[in-house]
Amino acid sequence: MQTVDQRVGANVAELRKARGLTVRQLADQMTEAGVKLLPSAVTSLEQGKRRATAEEVLALAYLLRVNPNRILFSERAGIEGIKITPTVSTTQHRAWAWADGSWHLDSQYEPGTPSAEAYADFRQHIRPIEQRLVSEHPAVRAARRMLSRVEAMVGALHQAVRPEWDLAGILGDEPADEMTRSMARLKDEVQDLLVQWSRIIKKGPAGGND
Structure with a gap:
């Protein structure tokens, strides 16, 4: 199993080649982005002999047009x-x-x-506070529960459920009954959300006429 440094290095090398960049070109772009990195340092990093700093990971992700997760984690999402x-x-x-x-x-x-x-x-x-406020809304939570059940059922149908997944824990002992309850809960929460939204629309924008 690769170390974290080896994995990061392999990812950088793979992505650099996929973008058609030489080691020197990537080093030059890093320097232009304000993160000085010599070609020799890029090579050492790709070989897993040098640890990338947080600043370097962010700059590499930016320049290689991916997100930081793609630098840090493996290309695949298997059971290895x-x-x-x-x-x-x-x-x-x-x-x-x-x-x-x-x-x-x-x-x-x-x-x-x-x-x-x-x-x-x-x-x-x-999550940022704005996203937390959204994700904590009952309608969003109900939708997420519903989605998780749908995804689990689709995965089971396609025999794509990973060995470590507990399907019974996701769907419950009676999947049909659980799904029916989830749909009813989602319907109730969305209807309540629509009522709240309707009230806001009727009041008009903040600072409007009283």
């Missing part, structure tokens, strides 16, 4: 192992879910912490 730290590992799939904020890593929380509690805490702290 991937290092998060020298002593913490997970699967590629779980690493990407953690990186894009769709799920937490169990090892981040005390053993025995309920998944729902850990996930709620995780989501509370990974």
